[in-house]
Amino acid sequence: xxxxxxxxxxxxxxxxxxxxxxxxxxxxxxxxxxxxxxxxxxxxxxxxxxxxxxxxxxxxxxxxxxxxxxxxxxxxxxxxxxxxxxxxxxxxxxxxxxxxxxxxxxxxxxxxxxxxxxxxxxxxxxxxxxxxxxxxxxxxxxxxxxxxxxxxxxxxxxxxxxxxxxxxxxxxxxxxxxxxxxxxxxxxxxxxxxxxxxxxxxxxxxxxxxxxxxxxxxxxxxxxxxxxxxxxxxxxxxxxxxxxxxxxxxxxxxxxxxxxxxxxxxxxxxxxxxxxxxxxxxxxxxxxxxxxxxxxxxxxxxxxxxxxxxxxxxxxxxxxxxxxxxxxxxxxxxx
Amino acid sequence: xxxxxxxxxxxxxxxxxxxxxxxxxxxxxxxxxxxxxxxxxxxxxxxxxxxxxxxxxxxxxxxxxxxxxxxxxxxxxxxxxxxxxxxxxxxxxxxxxxxxxxxxxxxxxxxxxxxxxxxxxxxxxxxxxxxxxxxxxxxxxxxxxxxxxxxxxxxxxxxxxxxxxxxxxxxxxxxxxxxxxxxxxxxxxxxxxxxxxxxxxxxxxxxxxxxxxxxxxxxxxxxxxxxxxxxxxxxxxxxxxxxxxxxxxxxxxxxxxxxxxxxxxxxxxxxxxxxxxxxxxxxxxxxxxxxxxxxxxxxxxxxxxxxxxxxxxxxxxxxxxxxxxxxxxxxxxxx
DNA sequence: TTGTAAGCGTTATCAA
DNA sequence: TTGATAACGCTTACAA
Numbered sequence: 001x002x003x004x005x006x007x008x009x010x011x012x013x014x015x016x017x018x019x020x021x022x023x024x025x026x027x028x029x030x031x032x033x034x035x036x037x038x039x040x041x042x043x044x045x046x047x048x049x050x051x052x053x054x055x056x057x058x059x060x061x062x063x064x065x066x067x068x069x070x071x072x073x074x075x076x077x078x079x080x081x082x083x084x085x086x087x088x089x090x091x092x093x094x095x096x097x098x099x100x101x102x103x104x105x106x107x108x109x110x111x112x113x114x115x116x117x118x119x120x121x122x123x124x125x126x127x128x129x130x131x132x133x134x135x136x137x138x139x140x141x142x143x144x145x146x147x148x149x150x151x152x153x154x155x156x157x158x159x160x161x162x163x164x165x166x167x168x169x170x171x172x173x174x175x176x177x178x179x180x181x182x183x184x185x186x187x188x189x190x191x192x193x194x195x196x197x198x199x200x201x202x203x204x205x206x207x208x209x210x211x212x213x214x215x216x217x218x219x220x221x222x223x224x225x226x227x228x229x230x231x232x233x234x235x236x237x238x239x240x241x242x243x244x245x246x247x248x249x250x251x252x253x254x255x256x257x258x259x260x261x262x263x264x265x266x267x268x269x270x271x272x273x274x275x276x277x278x279x280x281x282x283x284x285x286x287x288x289x290x291x292x293x294x295x296x297x298x299x300x301x302x303x304x305x306x307x308x309x310x311x312x313x314x315x316x317x318x319x320x321x322x323x324x325x326x327x328x329x330x331x332x333x334x335x
Numbered sequence: 336x337x338x339x340x341x342x343x344x345x346x347x348x349x350x351x352x353x354x355x356x357x358x359x360x361x362x363x364x365x366x367x368x369x370x371x372x373x374x375x376x377x378x379x380x381x382x383x384x385x386x387x388x389x390x391x392x393x394x395x396x397x398x399x400x401x402x403x404x405x406x407x408x409x410x411x412x413x414x415x416x417x418x419x420x421x422x423x424x425x426x427x428x429x430x431x432x433x434x435x436x437x438x439x440x441x442x443x444x445x446x447x448x449x450x451x452x453x454x455x456x457x458x459x460x461x462x463x464x465x466x467x468x469x470x471x472x473x474x475x476x477x478x479x480x481x482x483x484x485x486x487x488x489x490x491x492x493x494x495x496x497x498x499x500x501x502x503x504x505x506x507x508x509x510x511x512x513x514x515x516x517x518x519x520x521x522x523x524x525x526x527x528x529x530x531x532x533x534x535x536x537x538x539x540x541x542x543x544x545x546x547x548x549x550x551x552x553x554x555x556x557x558x559x560x561x562x563x564x565x566x567x568x569x570x571x572x573x574x575x576x577x578x579x580x581x582x583x584x585x586x587x588x589x590x591x592x593x594x595x596x597x598x599x600x601x602x603x604x605x606x607x608x609x610x611x612x613x614x615x616x617x618x619x620x621x622x623x624x625x626x627x628x629x630x631x632x633x634x635x636x637x638x639x640x641x642x643x644x645x646x647x648x649x650x651x652x653x654x655x656x657x658x659x660x661x662x663x664x665x666x667x668x669x670x
Numbered sequence: 671t672t673g674t675a676a677g678c679g680t681t682a683t684c685a686a
Numbered sequence: 687t688t689g690a691t692a693a694c695g696c697t698t699a700c701a702a
Contacts, residue, residue: 018698022697031672057694113429117429280593281590350689357688388679
């Protein structure tokens with residue numbers, strides 16, 4: 001196991017612990033050539049590995065940050081985490097990814113555990129149910145960045161997509177393609193992006209003077225979606241275009257299509273709000289609204305590391321535009 | 336920031352640090368009822384949060400483990416990591432996931448950094464290029480479990496899939512479906528699973544007395560695959576069945592199909608060796624050899640935690656059978 | 671240029 | 687049943 005300590009190296013090299021410490025922290029300025037090589041050799045001979053825990057205790061920094069993801073099953077979360085990790089790697093920072101699984105209690109537990117582990121800061125996809133806790137962290141000056149979701153009226157940097165506008169654009173695209181019976185399907189409206197996507201949908205219908213119909217709007221838990229889809233497609237006038245609110249919803253729509261043996265874009269046009277793997281190479285290629293997950297992740301990391309280094313950051317909302325990519329699941333409606 | 340320490344709580348409650356420590360570690364046996372409540376109240380009043388770093392320094396355990404994934408872009412890696420995390424969550428252990436990105440130098444750096452951070456053990460998808468380092472860790476008694484890939488002849492628990500047999504089964508399935516011109520496509524044969532899958536392929540052809548043809552076997556980096564596929568499908572006798580060696584290869588095959596406007600199973604049958612999202616709900620649904628990623632991850636975690644707790648574990652290879660799921664991309668060949 | 675010594679916030683040992 | 691006190695392995699004034 002880990003045996004060799006700095007004291008051993010010091011003894012081996014015939015110097016004191018502090019000198020070894022100096023050496024390790026590359027403070028060579030006032031260090032004699034011989035002492036340096038002697039320490040170097042001693043370290044090699046003993047195969048000494050420094051203990052970062054001890055250093056952290058003293059320095060009050062761990063060079064670790066935490067990422068608390070609301071639900072790791074979303075491709076978007078994975079892409080963002082990945083971008084954060086990559087950014088951190090260049091600064092010799094470790095990222096610990098935790099999955100709150102859409103459970104506020106689990107989120108709370110992770111926040112407390114990561115803070116107890118003295119991680120230097122946190123990037124959170126907030127469940128938005130632990131407002132008091134968020135508030136307390138922020139007030140205490142602890143570095144935090146919010147990602148993807150809005151929560152409360154807190155004074156910290158937030159990275160979000162322009163959900164309203166992007167959903168608007170997708171619906172606008174449907175309308176330009178001749179659709180009038182347009183549906184939007186999301187999970188429960190318990191998070192800001194979902195609600196915003198529905199808002200964009202409504203706004204666009206309104207601007208085009210298309211009547212909003214409740215029966216075309218599904219906001220239900222994943223488990224309910226098959227039933228809801230059955231219902232919606234039994235209408236005398238089923239929708240001809242669907243906007244899937246995220247990748248998990250898309251999965252359910254695929255399942256539904258499989259079950260009914262129907263296909264896109266023949267039966268309806270489809271746009272998915274989310275990054276999905278294979279979207280471009282699938283047949284038919286899937287039209288998507290893709291969020292700039294990589295840029296968003298990098299920005300979050302940048303803002304967090306700046307806060308950790310006590311540099312000034314703007315405590316505002318950083319909004320990212322998404323990219324509506326029309327592929328083969330969108331078709332013109334001619335009736 | 337983090338201000339309140341155990342000493343503050345002790346003072347506030349009018350007891351000594353050691354008593355507070357006892358309380359926190361739930362050693363109530365010899366503790367007076369009143370002291371207990373006084374400490375409890377003091378903790379609440381001060382909103383004290385223990386510092387796990389200090390505890391770790393003393394106890395020489397961090398309750399963290401590291402996962403070093405060879406390449407995070409594989410769905411399999413994500414699923415395994417996820418299973419490990421879930422298992423660890425129940426034991427109050429944190430998992431730190433690092434992506435070596437198929438780079439032995441990066442793998443080495445991560446191993447050293449995680450050990451310096453005093454993580455209690457490591458689950459590694461080895462690049463198999465750092466044998467000396469692996470050897471050293473294992474000799475020193477550090478808890479390690481290998482996942483997915485074989486590396487060197489080391490004395491530690493290894494979790495692997497039965498690659499030879501599973502590839503064999505897929506080819507056997509092709510042959511039963513009337514195929515004789517069967518191709519296998521993988522990346523470079525630099526890892527054991529890839530080589531084993533090719534072995535299974537060869538064995539099966541041999542058992543069925545089908546001639547092995549080099550021109551049907553592609554083992555090239557991802558970037559070369561489009562060229563190689565072009566070449567292979569320009570043969571006078573192109574293959575009628577393809578076994579894709581993993582999910583990234585599958586992506587390239589999809590890209591190729593898109594480019595050539597050809598489809599499965601009309602142009603060829605396809606089985607993918609890997610877990611891919613949407614496989615069952617895609618159209619056509621994709622035949623896959625799915626690895627029991629969840630079980631493999633759980634087992635790895637179980638074996639690692641046992642080692643950490645100094646319990647005996649068998650230092651052997653744990654081999655997991657995969658599941659050949661025939662879906663719609665496999666068709667009978669009638670010519 | 672290097673060494674001494676006092677922490678960092680816990681836990682563990684042993685007395686009281 | 688509780689309290690001193692010495693670690694844990696490192697950093698950092700300050701002294702030499």
